[in-house]
Amino acid sequence: RAMDTQQQLEQRELGNTGLKLSCVGFGASPLGKVFGPVSDEEAIATVLEAFKPEFELSNFINRYYGGTLSEKVLGKCLNALGVPRDQYIVATKCGRYxxxxxxxxxxxxxxxxxxxxxxxLNYVDILHCHDIEFGSLDQIVNETIPALQKIKESGKARFIGITGLPLDIYTYVLDRVPAGAVDVVLSYCHYCLNDSSLEDLLPYLKSKGVGIIYASPLAMGLLTENGPPEWHPASPEIKAACKAAADYCKKNGKNLSKLALQYSLSNKDISTVLVGMNAVWQVEENVSAALELQASGKDEKTLAEVDAILRPVKNQTWPSGIRKS
Ligand code: NAD
Known part of the structure; x- marks a missing residue:
């Protein structure tokens, strides 16, 4: 996979795991049809596109999306493509059904x-505990993570991680588990154009030695021209502001999704940014956006203009989980 570095996606170290991930990762949730229908042919073509040499795919999927469908479809794609197992990284999740x-x-x-x-597959590279704010965090600390540790020892998962929306779940868990018990965190919707609240937590996460994966740079569809799916949990105010930003970009010949992905990619403390993709054109656009960022940096002017549009809803989020605050 030797390539001209100009043309190759940057690889970043993932915490202390020794894994090197492409800065753009492939979120397979759309393969579970959570953003609309996808044919098997389109799914296979999309995954094949992701295997192009410059992409060095890191795959992130889980059993929950589309009720296990994203796993099945991805399994089928990987099998059909016959790529050697050591050439890609797969993560999946547990705990949410x-x-x-x-x-x-x-x-x-x-x-x-x-x-x-x-x-x-015989093993996954990373096994995440999915959306832990919906469980007892004490159970996560005392029961789930020790169980995942055993899975790690069995060789079925190389590393373990935790995911969820509220940021305080990470400090709660990482302050209570032995050093090195959690290898990775997967945070989403908190390092994108409309919400950058993860930034303040990055020094803490680094001090704990965990690898940082960031998902949903397009805020689960909010930062796209087509807008979010029906089920999107953001308030009408957030949706309206993001739509205004998308309209502004379109009117000015800019692409909000590209701007949004480049924004998330530009923080190098984040090892990989997972984008949900279900079409070849999306893989192409997102890889190009990353390569363009590597070559010429961010579009600061448009970023400032879009930032002004999103300012009234900046860092606003939505509730997730079983706790009151
Ligand atoms: P996202 O922000 O990546 O947005 C995905 C949407 O944007 C889809 O509709 C996709 O078709 C579309 N899209 C992708 N590229 C585009 C482009 N260039 N132009 C226009 N539209 C484009 O949100 P996501 O899919 O929810 O997140 C990415 C991945 O992160 C998921 O697949 C999942 O694996 C992971 N994730 C995990 C958690 C969790 O663990 N709790 C939460 C959110 C996401």
Missing amino acids: KDGFDFSAKRVTKSIDESLERLQ
Whole structure:
């Protein structure tokens, strides 16, 4: 995979894992049809596009999206493409299921076997505990993470991570587990044009030695011309501001999604930015956006203009989880 570095996506170290990830990662949730229909042919073509040499795909998927469908479709794609296992990185999740959350040791231990079967793989590189704000954080600390540790020892997952929306879940857990027990965190919707609240937490996360994965640079569709899906949890005010930003960009011949992805990519403390992709054109556009950023930097002028439009809703979020605050 030797390439001209100008043409190759930057690779970044993931915390202390020793893994090097492409700065753009492939979020497979759209393969689970959460953003609309996708044919098998389109799914395979999209994953194939992601395997182009410059992409060095890192795959992030989970059993929950589309009720395990994203895992099945990705498994089928990887199998159809026959790429050697050591040439890509796959992560999946546990603890969140179609019928609710279950972070018990028993369930997560069963879960990894089910995931591996659907993915048609012997191991995943990263196993995340999915959206822990919906569980008891004390159970995560005392039961789930020790269970994941055993899965790690068994070789079915190389590294373990935690994901969720509220930022205080990370400090709660990382302050209470032994050093090195959690390898990675996956934060989403907090380092994008409309909400950069993750920034303040980055020094803490680095001090804990965890790798930082950031997902949803397009704020789960808010920062796209087509707008978010029906189920998007943002308030009408946030949706309206993001739509105004998209309209402004369109009118001025700019692409809000490109601007948004470049913004998330520009912080090098973030090892990889996961974008959900279900079409070849999206892979092409997102890789080009990253290469353009590497070559010529951010579009500061448009960023400032869009920032002004989004300012009234800046860092506003939505509730997630079972706790009151
Ligand atoms: P995203 O912000 O990446 O947006 C995805 C949407 O943008 C999809 O509709 C996609 O088709 C569209 N899109 C992609 N590239 C585009 C482009 N160039 N132009 C216009 N539209 C484009 O949100 P996401 O998919 O929710 O997040 C990415 C990944 O991160 C997911 O697939 C998932 O794997 C992960 N994730 C995890 C969690 C969690 O663990 N709790 C939460 C959110 C996301």
